[in-house]
Amino acid sequence: MALGHPKGLFPLFLIEMWERLAFYTMLGILLLYATDIERGGLGLPAAQGNEIYGLYLAFVYFTPFIGGLAADRFLGFRRAVLGGGLLMAFGLYLMGTPGYTTFMVGLACVIIGNGFFKPNISVMVGHLYEAGDPKRDAGFNIFYMGINIGAFVANLLAASVRNQLGWLWTFRVAGTGLLVGVIILLLHWKLLERADRRPAPDPEDTPFSTVLLKILLPAFGVGILGYIMASVYLGDDFPVRPAVCGFLAGMIPVIVFFVRLGLTAKEDERPGLLALLPIYVAGGTFFMILHLNGSAMTQWARDNTDRQTGAVPAAMKQEAFPQYYVNAKPDTPRPDPRSLLVVESPAVARMFGLQRMDLKSVEVAASTAPDVTVLDVRENAGVPDTIQRRSVDVFENGVVTVEEETGGHGEKVLSVSVPDGAKPLKRVAFLREVEGRRIPLYVVDRDTYSAIYDGYRERYGHEPELLEPGEFLHVANPEIYQSFNAFFVIAFTPLVVGFFQWLVSRNRAITTARKVFLGLVLTTASLLLMSIGGFLSDNGAVKVSALWLVGFYALVTLGELCLSPMGLSLVTKLSPKRLVGLTMGGWFLATAFGNNFSGFFGGIQHLMRPATFFLLLAGLAALSAGFIFALLPRLDAAIKKYGA
Secondary structure: OEOOEOOOHHHHHHHHHHHHHHHHHHHHHHHHHHHOOOOOOOOOOHHHHHHHHHHHHHHHHHHHHHHHHHHHHHHOHHHHHHHHHHHHHHHHHHHOOOOHHHHHHHHHHHHHHHHHHHHHHHHHHHHOOOOOOOOHHHHHHHHHHHHHHHHHHHHHHHHHHHHHHOHHHHHHHHHHHHHHHHHHHHHOOOHHHHHOOOOOOOOOOOOHHHHHHHHHHHHHHHHHHHHHHHHHHOOOOOOOOHHHHHHHHHHHHHHHHHHHHHHOOOOOOHHHHHHHHHHHHHHHHHHHHHHHHHOHHHHHHHHHEOOOOOOOOHHHEEEOOHHHHOOOOOOOOEOOHHHEEEEOOHHHHHHHHOOEEEHHHHHHHHOOOOOEEEEEOOOOOOOOHHHHOOOEEEEOOOOOEEEEEEOOOOOEEEEEEOOOOOOOOEEEEEEEEEOOEEEEOEEEEHHHHHHHHOOHHHHHOOOOOEOOOOOOOEEEOHHHHHHHHHHHHHHHHHHHHHHHHHHHHOOOOOOHHHHHHHHHHHHHHHHHHHHHHHHHOOOOOOOEOOHHHHHHHHHHHHHHHHHHHHHHHHHHHHOOHHHHHHHHHHHHHHHHHHHHHHHHHHHHHHHOOHHHHHHHHHHHHHHHHHHHHHOHHHHHHHHHHOOO
C-alpha cells in the first residue's frame, strides 16, 4: 500500500499521465497541422481539416465501446492496454512521417489503439480496490489528476516542440511519450496483475452477438450507404461532407437500438433506461461544445485573438507570419515591407508557405525583384538559424502539383501535393540585402500584401509602425489556450465539490439531474460570452483579447464539472447491472455523435460572422438545456426510484 492506496495506483497514474500527454500533444496541433499554409503543414481546406478532426474525435469515443468488450471477453485489461499503447505509438510515428497517406494511416492506428487503451486502464484502477472500499473514489480522483496534468502540459509541450523542431517532431515526441507509458506498464506487469481480469463471458453481460448484430453491423452498413449516397447525390456546395453524412447515418441504428431498449425493457427497468435518453442528449450536446477546443476555438485563437503577450515563455511563441497582420489591431507593428517577397501568383506563394516548391516556382519568385538572391542552405555551412527557419524544400519540376479545388462549402482553395516518398533536390531561402544585412524573405501574394498595408494611412491617419527588416512579431502559439480547460479542471474541482457539499449541509442539495441542467446553462453562458467577443471584434475585422477565450474555458469547465461526472454516475445507477456495460457504451456513442459535430461546426465557422456563429451554438445548447429542464420532474422521479 502507498498512502493508504494499492501500490498499483501510482504506476497506473503515471501510465495514464504519459498517454494523455501524448494524446493531447497530438490533438492540440491536429487541425492546425492539417490546415496550415504558412509553416509547412498539409494545407488542407478548413472544411476538410475540420472533417478529419471531427471524425477522429468521433471514432476515438466509438472504439472504446469495442475495445472494452474485447478486453472483457478475449484479451484481459493489461494486454489490451499494452497493445493499444503500442499501436498508438506506432500511429504517432507514422503521423510524424512526411505525406498525407502516412498521416491518415497513423491517425487510424491512434483511433484503434485508443479504443483498446482508454476504457481498460480506467477499469484497472477500479479493480485495485475491494468492493465497498471507501478509498476507491479518492483513488479515482488521484488517477484523474494524472489525466489533467498530462492534458495541461500537452499543449505547452506541443508549442515548444513544433516551434523548435517543426510539425513532424511534435508527433514523434508524442509517440515517444506513449512508449514511456508502455515501459512503465511492462516494469510493473506483475504488480498490476491484481488489477487485471481473466477474460471470460459474464452471464449478466450483454452477449457480444447482440452488440454485433444489433448495433455494430447496422451502424457500419447504414454508415457506408449514407457515405455513398452523399457522394453521389450531394453537390460540392452542400454544407455537410460525405464522410460526416456517413457517420451521422451510421448513428441512426444506434439511436433506434437504445430507444427500443428503453421502450421494450421490463417494467421495473423501463423508467431508468428511458431516463438515460435525455442524459445522452445532454452529454452529446455538451461534448459537441467542449471539443470545439481543438476546432472552432483554436481557429479563433489563431485568426481572431491578439496573441501578443509577455506572460508566455519564449519557447511557446512563434513568429507571426503575414496572415496574422491582416486583421491585427491598428497599433500592432507590421513587418517591414522589405521583409516580404511579393509575387503575383497565389500558387507560388502557397507553395512557399507549404514549403514544397519546384525549380520553376523558385525561378518565378526570384525573378520578381532584382535584389533577391537564392541560397541553398544545405550546400552552405554556417547558415544562421534565422535563414534556416525561412527555407523551403525544392523538388524537380513536375513533382509538385498545384490544383485549384472547390472546398466543402463551395469556396475556392489551392492544394499543393507531393507524392509520398519524393525527395527534394535542395532546400533554399530567398534573401535580400537591407541596410548592410542579408535578411530572409517571406513570400506572399499580392492580395495578402494589400490586405496588410493598403489603405492603412487613409483609415488611421498615419503610417503603421514597422518592425526591423527581417523580423516578425513573436506571439503565443494558438494551441496553448486549450490547456486552460485542464488547468481549470484542476483548479475548480475542489471548489465545485465543496460548493455542492455546502449546499447539502444547509439542506439545499441539488439533485443530480439539476446538476446536469446547470452544466448546460453554464455551457450556454460560455458561448454567449464568446458571441460578445465576436461582436466586439467587429465580426472578425480586428483581433480581440485572449481573455475572451480564458473566460470561455472557465465557464465551460464549470459546466463540465457539473455535467460530465453526473452523466457517468447516472449511467451506472439508472441501468440494470446486466446492461451497465451496454449503457456506458451508449454514453460514449452519444459523445462520439457530439464530437463529430465539433468538427462540422469548425468547418463552417468561416462562413458566418463570429457573433452569429457563437449565438447559433448558444441556441443549440440552450435548446438542450430547455429539454432537460422540461423533463426534470421525470428525471428526478427516476433517480429517486433507483436510489441514484
